[in-house]
Amino acid sequence: MKLYSYPRCNTCRKAIVWLTARHLAAETLDITEQPPSIAELEQALAQLGRQRLFNTSGQSYRALGAAAVQAMDDQAALAALAADGKLIKRPFLIANDGRILTGFKEPEWLDLLG
Template sequence: MAGARPLKLYSYPRCSTCRKAIAWLAARQLQPEILDITEQPPSSAELEQALAQLGRQRLFNTSGQSYRALGAAAVQALDDQAALAALAADGKLIKRPFLMTDAGRILTGFKQPEWVALLEAQAPG
C-alpha cells in the first residue's frame, strides 16, 4: 500500500477519529494532504461526488453540534442542492474524516476495513 496514489484528507484537529485515521495512514507510509475541514471544507464538486458515491446519510456528521442545531428533521427536509450548500458552508456538518483519492473515490468516517479496501484498490499493480 505504500505506493498508493496521493490522498486528500479533510479532518478536524480535535477529532480523535481523525487522529486515528492519520496515524493509521502514517503507519502505512501514506502521507495525505491534510486539510482542516472547518477552515477549508471540501469543494462543492467534491461534496457532489461524495453524495453520488455515498448518499446523504454518510455525508452528515449527525453527532455534531452543527447538525443538532439544525435538527434532524430540518436536514432531512432539505433537497440535495440545499443539503450540499449547507455542508459546503459549515465543515463541522460533514462526517469526518473525509478521505478523497486522486481517482475520485471518497470515504467518510474511519472504518478500517473500508479504508484498506479503498487503498488496496488504489495501489498500482
C-alpha cells in the same frame, strides 16, 4: 489524496496515524477552515448518498435539526455542508482515483487503499 479532518477529532487522528503507518501521503486540510468544495461534496453524494455525508452526532447537526436536514433538497444539503465543515462526517478522504470515504472504518480504508 486529500484528507479533510478536524484536529480535535479522535477519529481523524486515528485515520492520520493509520495513513502514516502505511506510508500513505495525503494533503491534510482542516475541515472547519476549508471544507470540501461543492464539486467534491457532489461527488461524495453520488458515491455514498446523503446519510454518509452528515456528522449526525455533531453540535452543528443538532443545532440545525434532523428534520430540517431531511427536508432539504440535495442542493440545499450540499450548500449547508460546504458552508459548515462541522456538518460533514469526518474524516473525509478523497483518494487519488476519486473515490471518497467518510468516517474511519479500517476495513473500508483497507479495501480502498490496500
